[in-house]
Amino acid sequence: MLPVRAAQPRRDPAPSRLRYRLTRLWLRPAFRRLVNLGVPLAAVLLASWTLLAQFDLQARAVALYEKARDAIVEQPQFTITAIEVPDVSADLAEQIKIAAFVNLPASSLEVSVAAVRSRIESLDAVERARVQIRSNGVLEIRAIERMPVVVWRSEKGIQLLDQNGIRVAEVDSRLRRPDLPLIAGDGADGHVPEALLLLDDAHPVLGRVRGLVRVGERRWDLVLDRGQTIRLPETGASEALRRVMALEAGEELLERDLVTVDMRDPRRPMLRLTEHAVSELERLRRMDMGEDA
Amino acid sequence: MNRHLYDLQRAMRTRRDAALRRGVIAVLDIGTTKVSCLVLQFVPEEEGEGANARPVLRQGAFRVIGAANTRSRGIAFGEITSMDECERAIRTAVQGAQKMANLRFDHVVVAFSGGRPRSYGVTGETEVENGAVTEADIGQVLAECEIPDYGHDRDAIHALPVNFCLDHRTGLTDPRGQIGRDLAVDMHLVTVARTALHNLMHCIRRCDLELAGIVAAPYATALASLIEDEQELGAACIDIGGGSTGVSIFVRRQMIYTDAVRMGGHHITSDICQGLQVSMQDAERMKTKHGGLIATGIDDRDMIELPSILGDWDHERRQISRSELIGVMRPRVEEILEEVRARLDASGFEYLPSQRIVLTGGSAQIPGLETIASHILGRQCRVGKPLRVQGLPQSATGTSFSTTVGLAMHVSCPHDEWWDFEMPQDRHGARKVVRALRWFKENW
Numbered sequence: 205m206l207p208v209r210a211a212q213p214r215r216d217p218a219p220s221r222l223r224y225r226l227t228r229l230w231l232r233p234a235f236r237r238l239v240n241l242g243v244p245l246a247a248v249l250l251a252s253w254t255l256l257a258q259f260d261l262q263a264r265a266v267a268l269y270e271k272a273r274d275a276i277v278e279q280p281q282f283t284i285t286a287i288e289v290p291d292v293s294a295d296l297a298e299q300i301k302i303a304a305f306v307n308l309p310a311s312s313l314e315v316s317v318a319a320v321r322s323r324i325e326s327l328d329a330v331e332r333a334r335v336q337i338r339s340n341g342v343l344e345i346r347a348i349e350r351m352p353v354v355v356w357r358s359e360k361g362i363q364l365l366d367q368n369g370i371r372v373a374e375v376d377s378r379l380r381r382p383d384l385p386l387i388a389g390d391g392a393d394g395h396v397p398e399a400l401l402l403l404d405d406a407h408p409v410l411g412r413v414r415g416l417v418r419v420g421e422r423r424w425d426l427v428l429d430r431g432q433t434i435r436l437p438e439t440g441a442s443e444a445l446r447r448v449m450a451l452e453a454g455e456e457l458l459e460r461d462l463v464t465v466d467m468r469d470p471r472r473p474m475l476r477l478t479e480h481a482v483s484e485l486e487r488l489r490r491m492d493m494g495e496d497a
Numbered sequence: 498m499n500r501h502l503y504d505l506q507r508a509m510r511t512r513r514d515a516a517l518r519r520g521v522i523a524v525l526d527i528g529t530t531k532v533s534c535l536v537l538q539f540v541p542e543e544e545g546e547g548a549n550a551r552p553v554l555r556q557g558a559f560r561v562i563g564a565a566n567t568r569s570r571g572i573a574f575g576e577i578t579s580m581d582e583c584e585r586a587i588r589t590a591v592q593g594a595q596k597m598a599n600l601r602f603d604h605v606v607v608a609f610s611g612g613r614p615r616s617y618g619v620t621g622e623t624e625v626e627n628g629a630v631t632e633a634d635i636g637q638v639l640a641e642c643e644i645p646d647y648g649h650d651r652d653a654i655h656a657l658p659v660n661f662c663l664d665h666r667t668g669l670t671d672p673r674g675q676i677g678r679d680l681a682v683d684m685h686l687v688t689v690a691r692t693a694l695h696n697l698m699h700c701i702r703r704c705d706l707e708l709a710g711i712v713a714a715p716y717a718t719a720l721a722s723l724i725e726d727e728q729e730l731g732a733a734c735i736d737i738g739g740g741s742t743g744v745s746i747f748v749r750r751q752m753i754y755t756d757a758v759r760m761g762g763h764h765i766t767s768d769i770c771q772g773l774q775v776s777m778q779d780a781e782r783m784k785t786k787h788g789g790l791i792a793t794g795i796d797d798r799d800m801i802e803l804p805s806i807l808g809d810w811d812h813e814r815r816q817i818s819r820s821e822l823i824g825v826m827r828p829r830v831e832e833i834l835e836e837v838r839a840r841l842d843a844s845g846f847e848y849l850p851s852q853r854i855v856l857t858g859g860s861a862q863i864p865g866l867e868t869i870a871s872h873i874l875g876r877q878c879r880v881g882k883p884l885r886v887q888g889l890p891q892s893a894t895g896t897s898f899s900t901t902v903g904l905a906m907h908v909s910c911p912h913d914e915w916w917d918f919e920m921p922q923d924r925h926g927a928r929k930v931v932r933a934l935r936w937f938k939e940n941w
Contacts, residue, residue: 216568218585219592227592228705231601 277311284310285341292349296329300347303327304335312337320345328371354396355381357388357415369396389418402426402436405445408452423468432458434465444470502652506916513709513908516604522709523563523594523602524904525587526717527697528610529572529740529763530859533893533901534590536563536598537908559909561888562600565593566901574740574759575611575714576693577700587704605706606908608900609654609697610714610741612689616754616844617645622681630663630672630680636918638682647688654694654711655687656915659751670749684915687713687755712907714900715743715755721903722857722881722896723747731849734881735837735870736899737860739763742833744840746849751912754844758836762860765829772825773817779804783822790827790865792820830866834873841874855881859897 219227229235256262276282287304289297304320317335324333324345334346352364352372364372364381371393378386387399399416402424406413409428417425424441426434436444444467451457457465461481466474477485516522520539526532537559567589571582595601621642625634639658647653661669663677672680694711701708719734731748738761746754762784769780787801799819846852854876856866861880870878882894883902893901 215582216570216585216589218567218589221588224588224592225705227595228601231595231599 277313282312283341284308284312284315284337284343287343287345289345289347292347296347296349299327300324300330300333300345304343304345306343312341315343329373331366352381352384354399355384355386356393357386358390358392363393365393365396367396367400369393385413386415387418388415389421391421392416392418395424398441399424401442402445405442405449408449409458412458428458432462432464435468437468437470440470444473447473503916503920506914509708509710510916512604512707513606513911516602516709517908521598521600521602521604522908523591523605523706524608524901524908525590525605525701526608526714526898526901526904527572527575527577527583527587528569528608528714528738528900529575529761530569530738531566531897532569532572532586532590533566533898534564534594534605535561535889535893535901535905536594536600536602537905538562538598538600539909559887559905561886561890561905563594563596563598564890564893565590565597566893566898567593572740575609575738575757576690577696580696580700580703583700584703587700591704591706603707604709605701606710606712606904607697607701607708608712608714608717608904609689609694610736610738610743610757610900612693613759614654614687614689614713614715614743614755614757615647615651616756617647617686617688618753619643619645619684619686620681621684622679625663625678625680628676630675630677632673632918634680635661635673635682636920638680639684639915639918640920642682642684644686647686650691651688652691652694653686653688654713655685655716655752657685657687657752657912658682658915659685659749659753668749670751685751685753687716689713710908710911712904713743713745713755714738715745715757716752717903717907718743718857718899719745719747719752719855719903720906721883722855722899724884727851727853727855730851730853732851732853732855733841733846734855734857736858737761737833737856737866738858738897738900739860742837742858744837744844746841746844746846748849754846756840756844758833758840760829760833760836761858764833765826765860765863768829769822769825773803773822775803784826784863787819787822788826788863789819789823790830790863790869792823796820796823826863827869830860830863830869831873834870838874852876854878857881857883857896857899859895861896 284306285308287301287306287308289300292300303323303326305323306315306320315337317337320343321333321335324330324335324347329350330347331350332348336344336346338344350366350370350372353367354365355375355378356363356365357378361374362376362378363374364384366372375381385399385403387396392399395418402416403410403413406426412428412430414427414429417427419425423438424436426436426445428434434445434448448457448465448467461478462475463478464474464476466476513522517539521536522539523534523536525534539559567586569583569586571577571579571586577583619642621638621640623634623638623641635658639656660667660683661672662681662683663669663672663675664679666677669675697711698708715734715736718736719728723732723734728747728750731746733744733746736743740759740761740763742758742761744754744756744758745752766777766780766784769775769784770777773780773783775783783801789796796819800816801819801822803815803817805814854870854874856870856878857880860866867878867880880896881899882896883899884906885894886902886905889902
């Protein structure tokens with residue numbers, strides 16, 4: 205056998221086994237992606253984490269940021285010094301100012317106008333609001349007040365409703381707003397426009413109207429004084445009421461001794477007389493027949 | 498045939514199929530003069546139209562995306578003599594091919610030219626089980642073949658069913674689905690020396706590659722250099738390589754015989770080296786630059802300056818005529834061709850319908866070889882270049898790359914071999930679980 209390390213002439217160049225394996229490894233797409241993307245990413249993450257942990261850089265950076273921010277926020281140009289609520293009643297304005305929840309003086313950079321607006325709009329008495337920070341340091345809140353149109357007496361208490369049936373305020377007594385008509389019954393708040401129309405139709409007897417009662421959450425009863433009731437149908441209530449008003453105008457129907465005008469079936473209106481009227485009617489009829497008075 | 502070999506070949510088939518599914522496979526020709534490597538990419542084609550188009554892998558459609566070759570070291574007669582050197586050579590070729598392809602490959606199909614290949618024709622007969630011939634019947638008939646005792650130091654690398662005979666109708670290449678009763682098969686068995694084969698497999702393993710098939714080099718060469726008519730009507734392919742000369746005979750598209758003469762271009766070079774007293778490198782250079790086989794009048798006057806052994810310009814200057822060089826080369830070529838003729842005679846080549854002879858391999862580039870071969874082999878000869886393959890670099894289109902290209906063609910459309918068919922169940926020895934599972938699968 206030849207000596208192992210014989211003077212070999214010249215070996216042809218060949219990749220060493222390590223180099224060969226590394227080349228093959230490098231040609232693996234997954235490995236390549238790992239090295240090209242993963243390793244730099246990991247290095248950057250590690251380096252930043254180490255720096256932050258080592259020198260408490262995070263706290264310093266946060267403090268620096270806060271300081272810079274405060275310096276800007278406390279500029280006089282950004283200060284809000286007053287809140288203006290024009291064109292609303294005084295007590296509502298006070299309510300709005302409280303609901304806006306802005307501690308004066310505040311910085312306009314820290315006050316969120318949208319949040320203020322949503323807080324104000326969540327008030328019952330405000331229908332819509334426009335909030336604006338004016339350049340002279342005034343927070344202007346233009347609110348559109350809800351106007352109460354009816355008083356609703358329900359199991360939950362006595363409430364004032366606007367024309368959409370939305371609660372404006374709660375009152376302890378109906379006598380607080382004697383100028384507004386009264387409605388009652390469950391589900392009446394959902395039909396305020398209809399009630400207003402009916403009351404409009406009832407204007408010939410407006411002085412006698414006590415209120416409207418929602419019956420069975422489906423139809424209205426118009427209640428007058430002297431215990432008189434006009435029962436209105438579910439549909440076509442307005443026509444039925446106008447018929448009654450025509451009868452009132454022509455024959456003074458409601459002046460008579462009636463308890464109920466039942467218009468629920470428009471083809472067959474019914475009248476219910478008081479007991480006294482019935483007995484009087486009997487008597488007159490008998491007299492008419494010529495029998496013993 | 499032992500069980501182990503069958504399983505080994507099956508495993509290589511599985512790996513080859515896996516590689517084809519991934520679309521990248523490499524072929525490696527480990528020859529005596531050079532190790533060449535091609536990376537093949539199988540391009541999936543779209544089948545269907547519009548939205549329901551899906552990629553389909555057609556095996557024929559491949560392109561070469563990487564090619565590299567290097568001088569081989571540590572290989573003699575196609576067999577590995579120095580594992581370390583051979584590994585280095587393979588690494589060089591593989592790395593070059595990978596670099597060109599910019600793609601890593603794991604599976605490699607290898608051509609093996611050494612190991613003294615020997616051919617056996619074996620026959621088997623069986624009865625078809627139910628009417629039409631099925632795959633199981635073919636497996637059965639292949640298992641029925643009487644395997645000759647080829648010695649304990651050899652292994653089979655090819656077992657090609659070349660001819661099926663169904664009820665005395667012979668000449669069937671694919672009897673599947675045909676009706677018949679008696680099925681017979683002629684199988685071509687190629688064996689090589691076991692140690693040489695195992696050395697090669699070990700060397701591939703050392704290069705971190707997975708072997709997806711071993712092909713006898715003469716077989717691969719013939720696939721690339723014989724045209725279709727020649728394969729069909731009968732032809733011999735003579736691959737004159739560096740250390741060995743492969744002979745393979747094809748008829749009806751099947752290889753029916755293969756053999757190798759352990760002589761080749763290296764012997765011509767060493768003849769020149771000894772006869773003219775020059776170094777091996779100079780002899781190789783003279784052979785390729787001035788070599789020839791037929792001396793004419795002008796060759797006597799064509800003087801060749803011999804390089805001095807000592808490298809002196811002054812002292813030792815010799816000149817020979819080209820005809821002297823031819824006189825050295827020709828006897829060796831004649832010897833090789835005579836050996837080839839002996840092999841052809843032994844194989845019964847003269848009974849084939851057409852007897853074309855195709856010369857290929859690196860040494861087929863010697864001018865005048867065709868004439869000499871025609872004289873000695875007594876038939877018309879031609880020098881065959883490998884078929885054209887998409888993407889093959891121009892430098893790899895010569896005759897010396899026939900085996901490499903042939904390997905690529907073999908990978909793209911391989912012939913069915915014995916191990917492509919299931920072994921019949923009674924031959925499965927201890928694999929009871931597998932049998933039980935198969936029984937369940939077939940009966941439910």
